[in-house]
Amino acid sequence: xxxxxxxxxxxxxxxxxxxxxxxxxxxxxxxxxxxxxxxxxxxxxxxxxxxxxxxxxxxxxxxxxxxxxxxxxxxxxxxxxxxxxxxxxxxxxxxxxxxxxxxxxxxxxxxxxxxxxxxxxxxxxxxxxxxxxxxxxxxxxxxxxxxxxxxxxxxxxxxxxxxxxxxxxxxxxxxxxxxxxxxxxxxxxx
Numbered sequence: 001x002x003x004x005x006x007x008x009x010x011x012x013x014x015x016x017x018x019x020x021x022x023x024x025x026x027x028x029x030x031x032x033x034x035x036x037x038x039x040x041x042x043x044x045x046x047x048x049x050x051x052x053x054x055x056x057x058x059x060x061x062x063x064x065x066x067x068x069x070x071x072x073x074x075x076x077x078x079x080x081x082x083x084x085x086x087x088x089x090x091x092x093x094x095x096x097x098x099x100x101x102x103x104x105x106x107x108x109x110x111x112x113x114x115x116x117x118x119x120x121x122x123x124x125x126x127x128x129x130x131x132x133x134x135x136x137x138x139x140x141x142x143x144x145x146x147x148x149x150x151x152x153x154x155x156x157x158x159x160x161x162x163x164x165x166x167x168x169x170x171x172x173x174x175x176x177x178x179x180x181x182x183x184x185x186x187x188x189x190x
Contacts, residue, residue, distance in 0.1 A: 092126075094125075098118070098121070102118035102119060134177040135174055136175055137173065138172070138174065138183070138184045141167070141168065141186075142161075144166075145165065145188045148180065150166060150185075152187075152188045153187060154188075155187070156168075156187050162189065163190055165189045166187070173185075
């Protein structure tokens with residue numbers, strides 16, 4: 001019961017002129033106010049429950065979409081890694097065919113000079129494919145020793161070169177674009 005209703009109730013008890021009907025109607029009015037407040041609160045609670053359920057469903061869908069995205073990305077990455085060298089292999093297959101032809105031809109004709117020319121041509125073709133893929137050899141002889149590109153096998157005394165200059169290349173080094181695949185094995189002057 002509200003403060004106002006209590007006060008009126010106390011006045012009615014002291015003042016017999018206020019009718020009982022007025023008191024009853026005031027109590028009923030107060031009861032209706034409390035009931036309408038409760039109903040409004042229940043409706044708001046129901047709306048909030050619905051909104052929470054909708055947000056939860058949206059969260060579940062988003063989580064499922066993200067899981068699917070991760071799975072697809074992983075599969076694409078695996079497939080890319082599996083077939084990453086396909087272009088290179090497609091370019092190397094004709095070279096293998098040419099090597100096979102050169103070997104078969106030399107077996108039949110015993111023309112070793114022709115075989116040497118054929119192998120030289122296939123070698124040039126092979127170098128061309130590697131260059132088209134971004135592979136290049138490291139120029140070493142006459143260059144200053146650089147541990148990023150060269151692997152020193154030994155040092156030799158040289159009157160022709162200053163100290164720290166590559167004098168001889170024992171094994172070629174190669175780079176793929178800007179990354180060293182294999183450093184050149186060299187002799188360095190001291």
